[in-house]
Amino acid sequence: MNLHRIIPLLFLFITGNLLSQAQSIIKDSLKIQGHQRHFTMYLPEGIPQGAPLVFVLHGYGGNGNINTWMNAAADRHKFALCVPVGLKDPQGKRSWNVGYPFQEGWEIDDVKTMCTMAKYVQKKYRLSKENTFLTGMSNGGEMCYLLAYSKQNTFKALGSLAGLTMEWMYSELDIDRPIPFLEIHGTQDHTSEWWGDLTNQGGWGAYMPVPLAVGTIIAKNRCTHIATDTIKGGVYSAKAHEIIRHRYANPQTNKDVWLYEVVNAGHNWFTDDMDTGEEVWNFFKRYLE
Numbered sequence: 704m705n706l707h708r709i710i711p712l713l714f715l716f717i718t719g720n721l722l723s724q725a726q727s728i729i730k731d732s733l734k735i736q737g738h739q740r741h742f743t744m745y746l747p748e749g750i751p752q753g754a755p756l757v758f759v760l761h762g763y764g765g766n767g768n769i770n771t772w773m774n775a776a777a778d779r780h781k782f783a784l785c786v787p788v789g790l791k792d793p794q795g796k797r798s799w800n801v802g803y804p805f806q807e808g809w810e811i812d813d814v815k816t817m818c819t820m821a822k823y824v825q826k827k828y829r830l831s832k833e834n835t836f837l838t839g840m841s842n843g844g845e846m847c848y849l850l851a852y853s854k855q856n857t858f859k860a861l862g863s864l865a866g867l868t869m870e871w872m873y874s875e876l877d878i879d880r881p882i883p884f885l886e887i888h889g890t891q892d893h894t895s896e897w898w899g900d901l902t903n904q905g906g907w908g909a910y911m912p913v914p915l916a917v918g919t920i921i922a923k924n925r926c927t928h929i930a931t932d933t934i935k936g937g938v939y940s941a942k943a944h945e946i947i948r949h950r951y952a953n954p955q956t957n958k959d960v961w962l963y964e965v966v967n968a969g970h971n972w973f974t975d976d977m978d979t980g981e982e983v984w985n986f987f988k989r990y991l992e
Contacts, residue, residue: 726778728769731827735819736812738790742820743769744828745784747777755782755834755991756825757984758817758858760843761789762865764796772864772972773838776980780988782834785824787817789842801845802871804908814849818857833992838862838983840972841895844886845869851884851920852876859990860884862983865895865970868916870909881924881958885986887979888913889944889968917962924958926951940975944968961986 727746732739759771767788777784789797792806800811817837825832837858839846844866851861852872860883890897896905899912910916930950936943947964965976973979 731824733820733823735816738811740787740790740816740820741767742785742787742824743767744824745769745774745777745786746828747781747783750781750783752829753831755836755987756821756828756830757782757784757987758821758835758837758839759784759786760799760837760839760846761786761797762839762841762843763798765789765842766797771980772840772974773980773983775978776984779981780984782984783824783828783830785820787820789813798842799839799846801842801849802869802908804903804906813846814853814855817846817850818855821857831992834859834990836860836862836987836990838864838987839866840864841866841970844895847884848872848916851882852878854879858882860987862986863887864972864979865889865892867895867899867907867910867913868919870901870911873911873916873919878920878923881953881956882920883958883960883986883990884917884920884924885961885963885983886913886917887963887965887973887982889965889970889973891967892970894970914962917960921951921960924951924953924956924960926953926958926960928952928954934977936976939977942975944976946976957989959989 726748729744732741759773767786789799792798794805799813821835844863847861847863847866848868862885864887897913901909903909932948934946936945945966949962951960
């Protein structure tokens with residue numbers, strides 16, 4: 704190889720390494736099913752090639768703000784974040800199509816969208832195909848349940864904050880395979896009620912009680928062991944709540960389910976109660992290859 708070829712290659716190698724050392728926030732998009740789907744990448748300083756990838760989904764009416772409950776954990780543990788933006792539904796709100804009554808007739812397949820986007824991001828940003836996860840809050844949490852009920856193998860584990868199983872999912876779909884699942888939910892959440900809303904009093908459509916929704920995944924995963932402990936409130940904030948952590952395990956398959964019952968908490972990211980991102984990552988990292 705002559706010197707004229709070596710120097711450009713050496714330059715690309717050095718600059719490629721330098722780019723991986725600096726924190727990057729990159730806005731990107733691709734066309735999926737005829738729609739331009741926008742997302743933002745958060746690449747922490749020093750992230751290596753082949754790093755894990757975590758999708759973070761906003762709640763109903765959100766805008767894909769890059770500042771999420773996962774950023775600090777991403778910085779500490781050197782994984783990438785992809786923060787997509789939902790399309791506007793028939794109500795004019797950016798959201799994920801999980802079959803709310805007012806989304807009827809909205810022909811957007813957000814399960815396919817997330818899987819397609821993940822493959823694009825893995826390749827373009829040189830991230831791990833094996834270690835890709837998804838977390839979401841509220842409407843984004845509902846997407847976690849819909850993904851659990853879908854025949855997908857893109858996301859290895861799912862982490863819902865204040866998410867729900869819509870009754871139609873439970874009635875019409877079946878969980879195809881065991882999948883590790885985490886739910887963090889406040890018992891006084893009056894947007895996504897802990898005890899469910901099977902008569903649609905809240906207008907979101909009928910949905911299951913949280914313990915039953917999580918219990919369905921526990922049964923599918925054939926968890927046989929239960930461990931429960933309590934984190935005392937006041938550790939992270941004067942407004943913190945007590946957290947009862949229920950861990951359901953299958954020692955043979957390691958496809959576990961965790962439920963964090965945040966006592967008397969409402970509808971939020973729970974960052975007053977715990978280091979939410981660290982708790983989600985502690986669950987996800989158990990499934991790294």
